[in-house]
Amino acid sequence: MKEQSKKVINWALPYLAIAVMTYIIMYPQIISHGVILGTDSIFHFNRFYDAAKQIQQGNWSYFQSNYSFQQSGRIINAVYGPLFAYLNGILLGILGTWFRYQVISSFLVYFIGGVGMYQLATKVHACRRIVLLVSLIFLCIGWLPRWELAQNMNAWGAALAPYMIMVGITMITDHDRPVHWLSLMTLMTVIIQIHLLSSIFFTLTLVPFFIIGLILSTKRGQMLWDTAKAVMGTVILTGNVWGALLMLNLHNHISQPAPFDMQINALTPSQFTSTRQYLIYFCWILFALQLVYVIFTFKRSLVNNTVTIMGTIILLISSTWFPWESIQKAVPILQTTLQFPNRLTVIAYPLLLVGIAMSCQQLIDAAPHDRLRLRLVSGLLLFTLFQVVIPTTTSVFRRTAIYESDEVLNSSTALAWVTNNSKSLRRSVHTDYPGQLLMKVEKRVPDYLPIPKKYLNRTYVRSYAYQDQVIRHAKDFKHTVLPKGRLCLSWNAKRSGKVRLPIITYQESRLTVNGHRLRHFQRSRVGAPYVYQQRGHNTAILSFHQSAWFNVLLAVSLIGLTILLAYGIYQGLIFISSLFKTSIRA
Template sequence: MKTKFYHLLNWSLPYLAICAMAYIVMYPQLISHGVILGTDSIFHFNRFYEAAKQIQQGNFSYFQSNYCFQQSGRVINAVYGPFFAYLNGALLGLLGTWFRYEVITNLIVYIGGGIGMYQLAIKAHSSRRFALLASLLFMNIGWLPRWELAQNMNAWGAMLAPYMVMCGINMLQDRQHPVHWLPLMTLMTIVIQIHLLSSIFFVVTLVPFFIIGLIRTTNRWEMIKETALAVISTIILTANVWGALLMLNLHNNIAGPADFNMLKNSLIPSQFTSTRAYLIYFCWLLFLIQFIYVCCHFKQSLVNTMVTIWGAIIVIFSSIWAPWEKLATAVPSLSHNLQFPSRLTVVAYPLLLLGVAISATTFVQGDHFPKLHLRRNITIGVLIFTIVQVFVPNTIDVFQRTARYQSTEVLNSSSAIAWVTDNRVRLRRSVHDLYPGQLITMVEKRSPDYLPVPKKFINKKYIRSFAYQDQIINHAAEYQHKVLPHGGLQLSWNASQAGRVRLPIITYHESQLTLNGHRLHNYQRSSIGAPFVHQRHGKNTVTLYFRVATWFKALIVISLVGLILLGLYGLYRFIRALPGFWQQITA
């Protein structure tokens, strides 16, 4: 019995250390009960609350936003992680407050990313000690901490990135069966349902692994078939995502996300911080040492050589040393699609840290130094020092951002934010209130994403975010909003005189607009898709519905059925594996 307990404890220690790291980093927020709020927080909280209300009321509208985003009817969730939004909406409904939601999702991101990095290093034959150190380092750099610090969706891509690299490593390690279609399909489906941009990074990252695997495999035709099966299955399971993008873009000129200066958002060496677009000097030095080590021992390990060189290329390409000004001029769409070149570190850091774990293991076991314990202690000491270098500023950042919640500022960033209230006390209370909808009525984000731009405004220069604030946010409170059955939205108002008025709602080609019982067909729209109608004196009522194409309804059913079957199969495999797993960790 004692032996089994010892083995169980020994197996669980790395996972306990990962959980402890997550807890320590989050400790300032946990003891202060502060909620870190920023520009992205307001945007995503609107998305998730919209999904929560639809689930609560049983009144679903896949495209039209009826409860949030100023009840404007604009499309967001359908083209931005739709099923993930509903999952977060269900979680918010269960937890009740934004504070609890932040704490639980922070833990999921930190622990999920940490375990993924640990398992990745173990798969590449790193020792458990160095696999753990690499995972603790990973938890404190790049985009992974940004979910707690700013609710950036790139954090979820960073959390899943180690699992993606596992698929790549398998292509190098297993010459007979380099591609396992089910894990690859599952991973790509999950990331597409969460963050489409991260899925593009994942595909690009896997390309060189696939090419090398295809060259080395003893069963090339089998590898191609497995890959094709994974691709086709992923397309089926994510039909709701690409189908929505297709339907929305067929008849609408959809506004892209805001443009950003590419060079200013590239990876920068830093003295103190290592999240988002910064990386401390010592990490640069660590990665440089790793690169030099691999160059000197490139025949020692194909996996180490591959992940280090590929990771180095990506991290340099994400940095200020890449010609981003020229690239942005040559390909203007990059400035609003990629926006931040530092996003590429989502895939670069797992690759480089995996290389560090492999090299550290090889170095300690090799014959480079005469004394085993000395080289082991030096290597561990360097990695622990690096962890402290990134952990301390990360925790301080959490402390400062949490403290800002108690200040007069409340928000950590106010860019693109429209303040509806000056009552900071009420704003703070809203994140702990069991009615989380209060928060999103007090601060609102003027986001131009996915607005339908009429043709005559396509080439005109104007800032759509300010147009949205002027036309929607500033006038939404002047109307009474009511959510109708079957996903409809109703606006009511009393007019002192008849005449032309612009409504604070967004209409698309697929929208059905009815004024005082009469269906409108030919009406003018503003620069962001807000309709102009002729009101009558007295009471006026408008209803808005979004017509969903029959073929898209079929795609949703196909995607949902496929995901349910995948979930049931995963549960079946998990239950079947439990006895053997328990026996393995206690043996």
Template sequence: MKNIITKVKSPMFISIGIIFISSVVLQIVQIQNKNLYLGIDWIFHYNRFYDAAQQIREGNLQYFVSMYGFSQSGRIVNALYGPLFAYFNGLLILLFGSWLRYQLVSNFLITFLSSLSMFALLVKSKVRPSISILLSLLYSTLYTVQAWSFNQHFTAWGAVIIPIGIFAATKFLEDGNDNERKNMLMLSFVVTLSIQIHVLTTLFLVIILSVFFIIGIIISRNRVKLFGWVVKAALLTTFMTANVWYPLLETNIENNLLSPWLNLDMDGTALKLTLFNFPGYITLVVLALFFLQFILIMFVKNNLLIRLSTILSFILFILSTKLFSWNEILNRFPSIAIIQLPSRFLLPAIVLILFSLGLTIETMLTEEKSNKIQQVTLYVSLIFLTFFGFLLHHKTADKQANIWTSDDVYSRNSNTISTTENSNQLRESFRKENSMDTPLEMILKPTSDYVPLKNEHLAKSKDLHPYYEYREAIFNNPLNPKITKSVQNRKLNLEWTLEETEEVLLPVFVYQRTELVLNGEKLEQNDFEVNNIGVLKVHAKEGENILTMSYKNSILFYYMNQFHNYYPLKTLDGAIVVNGTKKEPPHMLQFVCLLGQ
């Protein structure tokens, strides 16, 4: 009992408790109003997670195609967009049973975990807990973290990952570090986690890791050893992420997938300065962090780690703003359009500036002869910025809550479709008494990412309007009122009745490995057609028709999944075979194996 009391009184335990309470406080507006925040991307991600939840609920596990979400259209999304994290969110949906509860929990998780991640980075880097906790709380209030809560921007989950990644990156600079295996596992873990959650976040993480690695190679006295454990980490990561990169590779080779939205006006989506309003802009709090670090580094003794982190943070900050001429670079290198939004550079910039600021303050308080006035000024400044961050957060929370109670209900754009304009009905559709797919059927958005184009030339055609074709073929399909859909034995069934024999456009997508059975007869490639975006056309008979759709996983995918599940474990001290006895893999790995079958 005495040991327990001692642990409870420890600074670490108290700090984690403060982070927990703070994370709850940041959700207080939503808790009180019982409103949902429905931003630009909620339709896309909630369809993904609902599909995963229903697969688990009904036992119809299908790794590739969506048979429940996305209007039961059989399109591939989750397999290419963080599959395991989608199933994690699906589990949360099943556990909490309503969209409001799920959103409260997921918003709390990203707030708590991002703050905890930043706190761990700072404390592990020997920044005192009092400074670490203030910077961590401030971090959790910023829009770069809360973009998931308010607008369901998936890149915000990088706020949990990038601090861990930076801590792994600092190991490149530790010459003579004997913890080779530990460093390898940490580096592999953070990159694997990033790939499993959001592939684009990995791009920014790799940029940071590469800069630290290059500097580490230059200053290291044992370059071969450093290079060796980094290569081992890369190989381990490759095995651990085979369930992500192999489906992405296979489906792109076998199909003419339509790329996600490419931003051809990146200058227009770069950030600009504003004092109080966000989301989407650099606030006074963010600017103050960069200004404070700029001032401190001029007068405080600093080391290579502080200088490198500060310089890199300022470079990434500039890349996120209109100060950088993105469109000129885009004209020369069109492939950078995959970044989509320059504002995404702000998240790693903020993590780095908070990290370097924490290190600089610790240096000042420890090594420099700072007087009491300077120390008090620093603490008051951090407390003020944190408090101001909370105020800005609650201001935005109130603003988003007002959208929920307005006639709009959710953040709309030109591509969003509502089956009713009655705002009360839209709000009622999210109540726990209704099926969780009710709002997904009432509010629609034709996102055409990864749909299979009829031929490769359409990808560059100016005559292709994928959003329009998606809307007409899937949402406004005249056959929709006549079709009944069901899922059995990992197969999607469509049933409908016709008064005469005719060619019909069915609201399902067909990929190279999609298998179709119409009225008991398997359809070969020459037995059907598809429209420009891969939606199925068949000749249906008079009377009752039944189409069964399934997806045949490749044998190579199955073995790659086995490799992903077992090989990394066998390389880590015999996790599969222990003392000559074969052990079963963890339940999550069994789950992934089942998905791959």
């Protein structure tokens, strides 16, 4: 029994080390009880609060945002990680405050990413010391820390990328069964339910692995069939996502996200920071040495060659050395879709780090009795770890310090209104009523707004139009959420006449004003309806009509996900039971 306990402790030590490193990175925020309100925090907090209120009130509205985004009824969650939003809503409901939510969710992102990198490096048979060091380095670079620093959704793509690369490596190493369709289906389903852009990155990354695996496979027909099963299963399990996008775009002209200068947002060498668009010089040198090593040992390992060459190409594409200035002029749609070339590092970093783990292990294996070589390799990785962990922890400290200042917010990007009372703003992230924060900070975002056809070719900033037409006037109306996902606006008018309501309507929206359903009405540049008010009290009720075919897709995907979850729990119980039986026998 004592021997078995030692084995369990020995098995758990790397995961404990990942948890400890996560705690070190987050330590400045934890001890100060500060909330880092970054570039995307308010946007995603609105999403998760809406989901939390739906769950709390039992008043479901899959499409309309009835509790958040100025209670405007605009559509966000249905086409942007819908089930992930509800999971975060559950987490927020359990934890109660934004501070507790941010700490726990940030820990989960770090830990999931760190464990994934650990499993990935273990898969290529690197020794535990090397595996652990590259995993800890991974925690501190790129987009992974950006969930804590700014609630950027790319952090979740970064956290899950190592698991995707494990699937890719299996494709080129397991010649009898290159595609494990259940694993591939589960991975792609999860990332699509979280972040659609990351799922595109994952798909494109797996293509080279798939081609190499198909060439090397001894059972190509089985590989193609397993791939087809994974694709079909993913389509079924994500019907709620692509179905919502299809339904919304069939009859509406949907606004694109804001465009960004891609050259400015490409990866840049830095002296002191390695998150988002920066990477310290020493990491560039380390990645360059990895490429040189692979070139000189090209025939030694197909896996090392593949991950290193792919990682290097993607890293260069994500950087300022790639001609993004010319590309964004030739293909302007990339400014609103990809937006930031440095997003590609969610793929490049784990590819290069697993390659480094393999190269380090090969150097050690070349002289297994040379302890100096092991110390040198470990020392190099340890030095790299210090190079990245100190700036990342410092960044957390600086951003937490801003929370204690008069500014409170770490970013003022696209903010429409912020309260002048910094004390009340700080209190709002610690109160058990998280909606208070969203009333004190309001952000303008153009994503998924319906643009009437006559305004499509007109030049105007849609986010400012939303601010002028919705945000500035929302407080002039009383908002009440009704059963069956309906939203009611009420107001008193001194005179009859035309008025614009601070809500967003789509072709599928149903609007009833003072008891009369409006079938035709004028809409503004962002979809706000113009209606005729009567003198005295007025009411308007907004609802969203889901197509019958979408309801079928939603039901099928939810049933499928429930079955998949039940199967996962069953397999988990079997694994735990086997560990328990082994422990008893010992």
